Amino acid sequence: MTQAPARPQSGSTFESLNPATGEVVGTHPVQTEEEVRAAVARARQEATWWAGLSFGERKAHLNAWKTLMTQRLPELADLVSREMGKPASDAMLEAGLAVDHIAWAAGNAKKVLGRHKVSSGLLMVNQSATVAFKPLGVVGVIGPWNYPVFTPMGSIAYALAAGNAVVFKPSEYTPGVGGWLVQTFQEAVGRPVLQLITGLGETGSFLCRAGVDKLAFTGSTATGKKVMAACAETLTPVVIEAGGKDSVIVDADADIDAAADAALWGACANAGQTCIGVERVYVHEKVYDEFVSSITAKAAGLEAVEGGKIGPITMPSQVGVIRSHVQDAIDRGGRAVLGGPEAVGDRFVQPTILVDVPEDSLAVQEETFGPTLTIAKVASMDEAVEKTNATRYGLGNTVFSKANGMAIAERVRSGMSAVNGVITFAGIPSLPFGGVGDSGFGRIHGPEGLKEFTYAKAIARQKFKPMINLTSFERTEKADKQLAQVLGLLHGRGKK
Numbered sequence: 001m002t003q004a005p006a007r008p009q010s011g012s013t014f015e016s017l018n019p020a021t022g023e024v025v026g027t028h029p030v031q032t033e034e035e036v037r038a039a040v041a042r043a044r045q046e047a048t049w050w051a052g053l054s055f056g057e058r059k060a061h062l063n064a065w066k067t068l069m070t071q072r073l074p075e076l077a078d079l080v081s082r083e084m085g086k087p088a089s090d091a092m093l094e095a096g097l098a099v100d101h102i103a104w105a106a107g108n109a110k111k112v113l114g115r116h117k118v119s120s121g122l123l124m125v126n127q128s129a130t131v132a133f134k135p136l137g138v139v140g141v142i143g144p145w146n147y148p149v150f151t152p153m154g155s156i157a158y159a160l161a162a163g164n165a166v167v168f169k170p171s172e173y174t175p176g177v178g179g180w181l182v183q184t185f186q187e188a189v190g191r192p193v194l195q196l197i198t199g200l201g202e203t204g205s206f207l208c209r210a211g212v213d214k215l216a217f218t219g220s221t222a223t224g225k226k227v228m229a230a231c232a233e234t235l236t237p238v239v240i241e242a243g244g245k246d247s248v249i250v251d252a253d254a255d256i257d258a259a260a261d262a263a264l265w266g267a268c269a270n271a272g273q274t275c276i277g278v279e280r281v282y283v284h285e286k287v288y289d290e291f292v293s294s295i296t297a298k299a300a301g302l303e304a305v306e307g308g309k310i311g312p313i314t315m316p317s318q319v320g321v322i323r324s325h326v327q328d329a330i331d332r333g334g335r336a337v338l339g340g341p342e343a344v345g346d347r348f349v350q351p352t353i354l355v356d357v358p359e360d361s362l363a364v365q366e367e368t369f370g371p372t373l374t375i376a377k378v379a380s381m382d383e384a385v386e387k388t389n390a391t392r393y394g395l396g397n398t399v400f401s402k403a404n405g406m407a408i409a410e411r412v413r414s415g416m417s418a419v420n421g422v423i424t425f426a427g428i429p430s431l432p433f434g435g436v437g438d439s440g441f442g443r444i445h446g447p448e449g450l451k452e453f454t455y456a457k458a459i460a461r462q463k464f465k466p467m468i469n470l471t472s473f474e475r476t477e478k479a480d481k482q483l484a485q486v487l488g489l490l491h492g493r494g495k496k
Helices: 035-051 055-071 072-083 088-113 150-161 175-189 199-208 221-232 255-270 288-299 315-333 381-388 404-411 446-451 475-489
Strands: 013-017 023-029 116-118 126-137 136-141 165-169 194-196 215-217 239-240 246-250 279-284 335-338 354-356 372-376 399-400 454-462
Touching: 013 055, 013 072, 013 175, 023 072, 023 175, 023 288, 035 126, 035 136, 035 165, 035 194, 035 199, 055 072, 055 088, 055 150, 055 175, 072 088, 072 175, 072 246, 072 381, 088 150, 088 446, 126 221, 136 199, 150 165, 150 175, 150 446, 165 175, 175 454, 199 215, 199 221, 215 221, 221 246, 246 255, 246 381, 255 279, 255 399, 279 288, 279 381, 288 335, 288 354, 288 372, 315 335, 315 354, 315 372, 335 381, 372 381, 381 404, 446 454
Parallel strands: 136 165, 136 215, 165 194, 215 239, 246 279, 246 399, 279 372, 354 372
Antiparallel strands: 013 023, 116 126, 126 454, 335 354
16 A cells, blocks of 8 residues: 655755755745644735735835835846856846836736726616626635746736735745745735745645635646646635747748748747747748758757856756657657757757657647757648647747738637737737646636636616616516517617
């Protein structure tokens, strides 16, 4: 009989490591179920105070946090670089974009969520109809390691701006970054409205069952399903931002140099560890050779090395996944025009570009999460769209075309698209972020992201007595006839 794994004991710790060197960056507690529940209880107490503030007061607090973060961005970027492995300049970019999202959420919450009038219709013309969006209470956020500031902030900042308290569990690979975010918030605001819990996967499952009012998760599709199952036990709603297999579509009239540059950056930035990173490219046959030549030339000088433009693979187990995808592509007739199986090292993976890869191969169908991409020739944009959509994922994509970019992007089954740019939608705070299919559901960022962490509160207020009282047992036969006549006038005549 197999014994159940030992549950964490109070006082247990784990270490976060620099993935480039293996050196210890920090030591953090593995929090027990009781400790997680206590954090949620503390957040529940703070939620009452936080929700009672006006939108303007919450905006002032969030702006104070934003200012403090901005003043200490180099410190945060250095921590991200050491704990997650990405180059310092990339870490600075990530942190800067996160700050911009805090500003947008704080500045737009009142306009999006505040009480506003809606039409009451002719049948209920005597009523004043209004809607407001109220905070849920306590939101749990389980963050990823690949963008340990920007990605969780899409939930944290928007949930806070909407009036919720938040309990944040960062990835076990980047707990120090999570601790930094919570510490600076408490320094700026002076109240523990944002709580921190740290630990391994089991700690996240504790949070799912700890009585939060909603859970926002970012991570793999497989783990997202486990999160949903755990939350289902208490009917806790979830936001799931899971994996992707995003494509770049290159039309015959595209700027080939710009498309190649964008595809290469989208595939290799952050060592390919980006849910909205580029993993597939579909190029019109008229410009295929030119595109392959251009991207190969641009990639020739790139190297994944400590202190370089491409960092290490953060999660050691992912190296095996990347190796298997590349080897499967080669075994099935694919060809590496750059890199290949030998490019996959113990900590670093060199840029790898594959062509002639079958569409049903692992490298085309499964999320690789490394600095690799496949390039396929297509006869038309119809074929490019069809192959782009032939996946269970649907997160983002990019289209390069001078004349038909919008038309092509409209046909792609994904939550987001960029035209003549790559991943640009993520940097626009007013645009919702999220996917379809196995890429998850729900939205962060934009008005939809604010509303995601609220419930709609509708109020109908009688302004004057109705001509026909519909909600009374004293309603007469005459009133029923009048109602029928009104309905006939409103809806009984077909409109062209």
